Amino acid sequence: MSEMRRVTAIRNGTVVxxxxxGRAMQVIRLLRIDTDRSxxxxxxxxxxxxxxxxxxxxxxxxxxxxxxxxDRLALIAPSxxxxxxxxxxxxxKMMVELADDLVNIARCSFSNCITINDRExxxxxxxxxxxxPLEIRCYYCGRGQDIEELIEKIL
Amino acid sequence: xxxxxxxxxxxxxxIVSVLDDANRLLPVAKGAxxxxxLEGKVLANMFFENSTxxxxxxxxxxxxxxxxxxxxxxxxxxxAKGETLYDTMQMxxxxxxxxxxxxxxxxxxxxxxxxxxxxxxxxxxxAGNHPTQTMLxxxxxxxxxxxxNGLNVILVGDLRYGRTVHSLSHALVRFGASLTMVSPAxxxxxxxxxxxxRSHGAEVNEADSLQDQIPDxxxxxxxxxxxxxxxxxxxxxxxxxxxxxxxxxxxGAKKEMIVMHPLPRVDEIDPSLDSTDHAKxxxxxxxxxxxxxxxxxxxxxxxxxxxVS
Numbered sequence: 001m002s003e004m005r006r007v008t009a010i011r012n013g014t015v016v017x018x019x020x021x022g023r024a025m026q027v028i029r030l031l032r033i034d035t036d037r038s039x040x041x042x043x044x045x046x047x048x049x050x051x052x053x054x055x056x057x058x059x060x061x062x063x064x065x066x067x068x069x070x071d072r073l074a075l076i077a078p079s080x081x082x083x084x085x086x087x088x089x090x091x092x093k094m095m096v097e098l099a100d101d102l103v104n105i106a107r108c109s110f111s112n113c114i115t116i117n118d119r120e121x122x123x124x125x126x127x128x129x130x131x132x133p134l135e136i137r138c139y140y141c142g143r144g145q146d147i148e149e150l151i152e153k154i155l
Numbered sequence: 156x157x158x159x160x161x162x163x164x165x166x167x168x169x170i171v172s173v174l175d176d177a178n179r180l181l182p183v184a185k186g187a188x189x190x191x192x193l194e195g196k197v198l199a200n201m202f203f204e205n206s207t208x209x210x211x212x213x214x215x216x217x218x219x220x221x222x223x224x225x226x227x228x229x230x231x232x233x234x235a236k237g238e239t240l241y242d243t244m245q246m247x248x249x250x251x252x253x254x255x256x257x258x259x260x261x262x263x264x265x266x267x268x269x270x271x272x273x274x275x276x277x278x279x280x281x282a283g284n285h286p287t288q289t290m291l292x293x294x295x296x297x298x299x300x301x302x303x304n305g306l307n308v309i310l311v312g313d314l315r316y317g318r319t320v321h322s323l324s325h326a327l328v329r330f331g332a333s334l335t336m337v338s339p340a341x342x343x344x345x346x347x348x349x350x351x352x353r354s355h356g357a358e359v360n361e362a363d364s365l366q367d368q369i370p371d372x373x374x375x376x377x378x379x380x381x382x383x384x385x386x387x388x389x390x391x392x393x394x395x396x397x398x399x400x401x402x403x404x405x406x407g408a409k410k411e412m413i414v415m416h417p418l419p420r421v422d423e424i425d426p427s428l429d430s431t432d433h434a435k436x437x438x439x440x441x442x443x444x445x446x447x448x449x450x451x452x453x454x455x456x457x458x459x460x461x462x463v464s
Binding site for chain 1: 161237239240241258259260261262263265266269270280281282283284346347
């Protein structure tokens with residue numbers, strides 16, 4: 001627990017724990033909190049973890065992330081655990097869960113997919129065809145996605 | 156609901172039922188019988204990429220059943236001016252009752268199906284799927300062998316970019332076929348497709364040599380190495396002309412073995428084979444008409460009479 005004290009506890013907000021080491025910046029991007037200048041965010045990277053070796057931790061103040069927002073996390077941090085903090089106490093605990101259908105989360109990485117034209121108006125869609133090992137395919141073109149490449153293509 | 160984007164849109168029972176319908180429609184396809192089942196209906200042939208057989212057999216199928224056809228080609232139209240597929244399809248949603256779409260980009264058929272109300276038939280999307288071709292292939296195999304079950308099928312040539320073999324192999328394994336895939340290393344079947352096929356419990360083998368496969372084959376399905384799908388000429392010239400089948404190669408083949416090809420051929424099948432009983436590729440091309448007639452009826456919710464006379 002001493003690792004958690006590298007930054008002060010928050011009064012209200014969301015703590016995202018057990019993010020794979022080095023992935024916190026991607027989580028920030030994925031949750032779109034990088035563009036929100038009013039939310040204080042504390043970031044701890046590469047701290048030891050009994051569960052996953054080394055981990056990143058994010059503390060987001062005065063904002064409770066929704067289930068929908070958190071589900072998107074599963075793409076890059078499937079083992080992350082979430083705590084909603086109210087008045088310094090854990091009010092709710094959640095685990096991330098990868099949906100079967102990923103809508104407008106990432107862009108297909110196949111250069112000949114119909115969705116490559118960004119003027120096409122329908123949403124980007126991916127289907128999760130297997131969870132372990134993680135296998136994701138574009139709903140339109142059916143191409144299997146490289147997960148690392150997909151993370152780079154997060155919308 | 157009446158969309159046909161991939162073979163997953165048809166259950167095995169539906170496949171068998173469409174093949175039955177197509178068989179009953181054979182005399183209509185040949186012009187021997189007049190049966191205007193689709194009178195008043197309009198098919199939009201949306202071809203964003205060249206096609207001869209597919210486009211014409213869709214047109215023949217629709218017209219033989221009394222319907223009419225709007226032909227679209229992307230050359231010199233608003234598509235050339237940068238119109239999105241979504242916008243083009245909105246237009247056709249108002250003009251036609253059903254559309255067949257061919258497009259160079261993969262996923263275009265699913266995208267179209269999600270863009271409009273009318274049923275969409277995938278007539279080939281990039282290196283993706285070509286399910287109406289698969290249906291006519293199954294029709295040809297079924298009518299030659301009397302069944303689809305348990306056949307030994309050899310797929311030859313461009314298995315990487317060849318959408319025809321992608322759709323066909325999915326369908327064949329559902330009917331218990333064993334597949335042997337013969338291709339140069341650079342044109343192997345995509346790994347996600349092979350993994351899908353094996354997950355159906357199918358026996359799938361890969362091989363480099365065609366000759367070794369001939370004695371045990373029930374079907375040899377040849378494909379053209381598609382020059383237009385290669386990123387550069389050098390890569391193409393390394394594999395062009397690698398598989399050639401001549402009449403003399405088939406001396407050890409089973410008597411009832413059939414040779415198929417989606418056409419056009421370049422030099423994969425020597426003309427010496429055309430006059431043998433094994434050659435089924437021209438009949439296969441004709442079979443596009445009755446099969447697409449049956450598929451048009453299915454998608455438009457029109458029942459083919461149990462007795463066609």
